Amino acid sequence: MDGLSSLLVHAHDVLVIGAGAAGLRAALEARTAGLDVAIVCKTLLGKAHTVTARGPLDARADWKAHFRDVMRAGRYLADWRMVKTLATEAEDRVAELERWGAVLDPTGERNGLEVLRTLQQHASHTGIHVYMEHTITRLLGDRNGVTGAFGIRRDNGGFVAFEAKAVVLATGGAGRAFEISSSSWECTGDGQALAYRLGAALVDPELVQFHPLGVVWPPSTRGRCVAGDVAALRNANGERFVADAPDYVVARAIKGEVDAGRGSPHGGVYLGEMEVGPTAHAVLGGIRVDPETQESRVRGLFAAGECMGGLHGSHRFGENELVASLVFGRRAGLHAGEHAKKKTKKKTAEREELAALAREALAPFDRDEGENPFEVREDLGAVMQAYCGVVRDEAGLHACIEDIARLREALANVKVTGTRAYNAGWQEAFDLESLLLVAEATTRGALARRESRGGHARAEAPEEDPELAKVSWIARLGEGGRMELEAVPLPALPEDIQAVLLEEELE
Amino acid sequence: MRLRIWRSDPTTDEPGSFGEYEIDTFPDMVVLDAVLAIQRSLVPDLAVRWNCKAGRCGSCSAEVNGRPVLMCTTPLSLYENEEALTITPLRTFPLVKDIVTDPSRAYEAARRVPPFQPDPNGALGAAEVERQRELRKCIECFLCQDVCHVLRDQKLYRQFVGPRHLLHAASLELHPLDALDRRKPVQETLGLGYCNVTRCCTDVCPEGIRITDDAIIPLKERLADRSDPLRWVWDRLSPPRKRRALPVLPSDDPDE
Numbered sequence: 001m002d003g004l005s006s007l008l009v010h011a012h013d014v015l016v017i018g019a020g021a022a023g024l025r026a027a028l029e030a031r032t033a034g035l036d037v038a039i040v041c042k043t044l045l046g047k048a049h050t051v052t053a054r055g056p057l058d059a060r061a062d063w064k065a066h067f068r069d070v071m072r073a074g075r076y077l078a079d080w081r082m083v084k085t086l087a088t089e090a091e092d093r094v095a096e097l098e099r100w101g102a103v104l105d106p107t108g109e110r111n112g113l114e115v116l117r118t119l120q121q122h123a124s125h126t127g128i129h130v131y132m133e134h135t136i137t138r139l140l141g142d143r144n145g146v147t148g149a150f151g152i153r154r155d156n157g158g159f160v161a162f163e164a165k166a167v168v169l170a171t172g173g174a175g176r177a178f179e180i181s182s183s184s185w186e187c188t189g190d191g192q193a194l195a196y197r198l199g200a201a202l203v204d205p206e207l208v209q210f211h212p213l214g215v216v217w218p219p220s221t222r223g224r225c226v227a228g229d230v231a232a233l234r235n236a237n238g239e240r241f242v243a244d245a246p247d248y249v250v251a252r253a254i255k256g257e258v259d260a261g262r263g264s265p266h267g268g269v270y271l272g273e274m275e276v277g278p279t280a281h282a283v284l285g286g287i288r289v290d291p292e293t294q295e296s297r298v299r300g301l302f303a304a305g306e307c308m309g310g311l312h313g314s315h316r317f318g319e320n321e322l323v324a325s326l327v328f329g330r331r332a333g334l335h336a337g338e339h340a341k342k343k344t345k346k347k348t349a350e351r352e353e354l355a356a357l358a359r360e361a362l363a364p365f366d367r368d369e370g371e372n373p374f375e376v377r378e379d380l381g382a383v384m385q386a387y388c389g390v391v392r393d394e395a396g397l398h399a400c401i402e403d404i405a406r407l408r409e410a411l412a413n414v415k416v417t418g419t420r421a422y423n424a425g426w427q428e429a430f431d432l433e434s435l436l437l438v439a440e441a442t443t444r445g446a447l448a449r450r451e452s453r454g455g456h457a458r459a460e461a462p463e464e465d466p467e468l469a470k471v472s473w474i475a476r477l478g479e480g481g482r483m484e485l486e487a488v489p490l491p492a493l494p495e496d497i498q499a500v501l502l503e504e505e506l507e
Numbered sequence: 508m509r510l511r512i513w514r515s516d517p518t519t520d521e522p523g524s525f526g527e528y529e530i531d532t533f534p535d536m537v538v539l540d541a542v543l544a545i546q547r548s549l550v551p552d553l554a555v556r557w558n559c560k561a562g563r564c565g566s567c568s569a570e571v572n573g574r575p576v577l578m579c580t581t582p583l584s585l586y587e588n589e590e591a592l593t594i595t596p597l598r599t600f601p602l603v604k605d606i607v608t609d610p611s612r613a614y615e616a617a618r619r620v621p622p623f624q625p626d627p628n629g630a631l632g633a634a635e636v637e638r639q640r641e642l643r644k645c646i647e648c649f650l651c652q653d654v655c656h657v658l659r660d661q662k663l664y665r666q667f668v669g670p671r672h673l674l675h676a677a678s679l680e681l682h683p684l685d686a687l688d689r690r691k692p693v694q695e696t697l698g699l700g701y702c703n704v705t706r707c708c709t710d711v712c713p714e715g716i717r718i719t720d721d722a723i724i725p726l727k728e729r730l731a732d733r734s735d736p737l738r739w740v741w742d743r744l745s746p747p748r749k750r751r752a753l754p755v756l757p758s759d760d761p762d763e
């Protein structure tokens with residue numbers, strides 16, 4: 001069986017991969033422009049990770065204050081052009097959401113749900129096609145242009161191909177690379193991996209946000225973020241050890257206590273009865289896009305939402321991601337739509353290429369012996385937790401790269417049993433492929449950034465290095481399939497923007 | 508602990524049957540932990556739908572010992588005194604595999620609810636915000652759809668959209684910023700009349716939404732208003748009609 005017996009081919013003008021806030025907003029924009037739009041998502045519509053977000057949405061009349069806050073929080077590693085876009089467009093996006101019926105909560109208990117549901121309900125009457133529980137495993141095309149995507153539908157395990165004139169990646173984060181993470185299972189960095197494989201670049205993949213108050217014990221809720229007073233944290237001796245400070249300062253303080261042997265039995269500290277510690281919360285680096293159009297370096301391939309890099313720098317405030325997903329989702333949809341309009345014809349997917357992808361995807365079923373994909377992912381989680389967490393050091397990062405190579409071999413030998421229908425082990429194998437790629441980029445970026453800046457910390461270089469504030473690292477597919485890392489200068493701040501940053505200091 | 512999980516793969520000719528598994532537990536273990544532990548070590552192709560594992564996305568609905576619940580918020584300790592835990596798929600939706608069902612029908616029903624239509628003259632007061640919050644808390648777990656006898660037993664899927672979508676219709680109909688009058692479609696395409704207010708839906712809602720009292724009954728009251736011709740003419744003539752017709756909910760604080 002070549003596996004293609006069950007292939008379905010769908011053709012649309014714009015294909016949006018991901019149905020969180022960013023993907024839905026992108027799809028709406030392209031649809032409003034009159035295009036034939038489809039959304040694919042790994043889970044059901046309305047269940048994307050966005051649904052768990054709390055927090056208020058930062059949108060202010062005074063864009064300058066917003067701009068300053070984001071630039072400072074990220075310790076100036078953000079691309080100022082994107083930050084300016086966020087700060088100037090946030091208010092419009094929020095107002096628009098309210099015109100669509102959203103009842104937002106200024107204190108933010110349920111804003112993720114409210115944003116997602118409003119977009120979902122708005123979209124469901126616009127004629128956008130939705131393919132739920134479909135996992136995209138490859139983009140079609142080459143580094144000069146994307147022509148569609150290939151994947152698997154979960155219900156019966158059949159293959160699908162999408163032909164499209166433009167593709168928007170809105171696949172969310174990659175928190176599942178870490179053992180302790182607040183992410184849902186779908187956050188496996190697929191967008192980053194898909195884009196990278198086609199030739200797009202990942203910018204500053206080392207930047208990961210750790211929330212200091214993640215549950216480490218009891219086990220069932222491990223990883224989940226909890227609200228709590230940081231100053232009330234206690235170590236094993238019952239002592240308080242940190243005052244209210246930015247998240248990463250608290251996270252490092254907790255790690256300091258644990259490393260000094262003053263941690264709780266399960267490697268955290270105490271918040272009341274609970275044991276808490278840093279949990280991987282969001283990835284801040286991601287697919288590198290043009291700050292005007294959201295297009296990656298691959299023609300016709302756009303990105304928005306958490307899978308996109310460049311916006312936050314090395315730390316972000318919780319109020320920004322939801323609203324950023326709206327701002328950049330809309331822009332990605334707009335430009336993807338324009339791109340699609342300019343193209344006259346969709347390229348038909350090559351049957352032979354699809355057959356090869358299908359054979360590759362089915363390989364784990366053919367093995368008599370092999371690794372358990374769930375165990376391989378747990379292994380990866382432990383490795384990243386140990387070496388790529390809140391404080392990183394050179395030796396650990398080298399060990400991490402070796403371990404990732406070992407796990408990649410394990411993945412090549414992974415075994416899946418049962419039928420193709422709704423097969424969790426098979427799904428895990430696809431997720432792992434993306435996770436390993438993002439993990440490697442994170443580790444290599446962390447090795448390159450030999451300084452401590454915002455959420456990124458290197459043990460041997462505890463201070464910020466002013467020279468490194470001027471560069472981003474980009475990871476991309478090099479010769480022979482190796483990952484190449486390149487330093488690129490961050491755009492210089494024009495005088496008027498420097499003035500905005502200085503304004504408040506004068507006040 | 509012993510678990511019995513329904514196993515059935517419609518892509519094969521094998522008939523469905525229960526799989527029986529024995530697992531080690533830990534103190535705060537929830538049903539989903541147990542199922543995922545079985546999947547990880549014993550049955551890697553076991554189909555189970557979940558996502559947030561925090562009671563927020565409404566993915567992990569199943570019937571545990573006959574009661575529809577979210578597996579990720581249901582502690583195993585609830586079943587301490589029972590012989591075994593039996594997990595079966597929701598009954599009101601077609602089966603995909605094992606304990607996973609196909610909720611497409613619910614997504615189709617959602618499209619039958621006329622969408623929000625902004626009213627530039629509307630205003631949202633504090634009490635109305637509170638009411639909206641309650642009606643909009645729904646995580647679309649579809650447990651209410653699963654228990655409603657009109658769907659579960661009578662299978663009137665085409666005539667009746669079910670409690671989740673009546674709730675949705677109510678949240679729009681009672682939204683002060685919405686201009687559309689949905690009374691006709693609520694009756695004709697959504698099938699409000701089929702609900703005989705048994706409150707079974709409210710009983711299972713993990714969000715504690717008072718679906719029957721705060722959504723369905725107010726909708727029914729509005730329809731009753733309409734069937735009174737004098738009241739109807741008066742409504743037409745006196746803007747802002749929508750807000751005036753709002754029934755007062757117990758949660759409304761008149762002083763706000």
Ligand SMILES: Cc1cc2nc3c(=O)[nH]c(=O)nc-3n(C[C@H](O)[C@H](O)[C@H](O)COP(=O)(O)OP(=O)(O)OC[C@H]3O[C@@H](n4cnc5c(N)ncnc54)[C@H](O)[C@@H]3O)c2cc1C
Nearest residue numbers: 018019020021022042049050054055136172305306321322
């Ligand atoms: C506990 C928690 C609290 C948070 N609180 C806040 C907050 O207060 N404020 C804030 O602004 N942000 C918050 N965030 C962050 C915010 O939720 C996310 O960054 C944001 O929702 C990401 O949106 P997104 O649209 O990029 O992706 P997501 O919502 O993650 O959606 C990704 C989509 O892509 C799909 N997908 C992924 N891979 C594939 C594939 N291979 N094929 C097909 N589909 C795929 C998924 O199914 C999903 O539909 C929080 C996050 C967490 C975990």
Ligand code: SF4
Nearest residue numbers: 655702704705706708
């Ligand atoms: S109250 Fe109505 S909608 Fe709810 S379960 Fe009973 S009949 Fe169904």
Ligand code: SF4
Nearest residue numbers: 645646648649651712
């Ligand atoms: S109303 Fe309650 S039970 Fe019904 S789908 Fe929504 S959250 Fe679930």
Ligand code: FES
Nearest residue numbers: 558560564565579
């Ligand atoms: S997994 Fe999201 S509600 Fe259970």
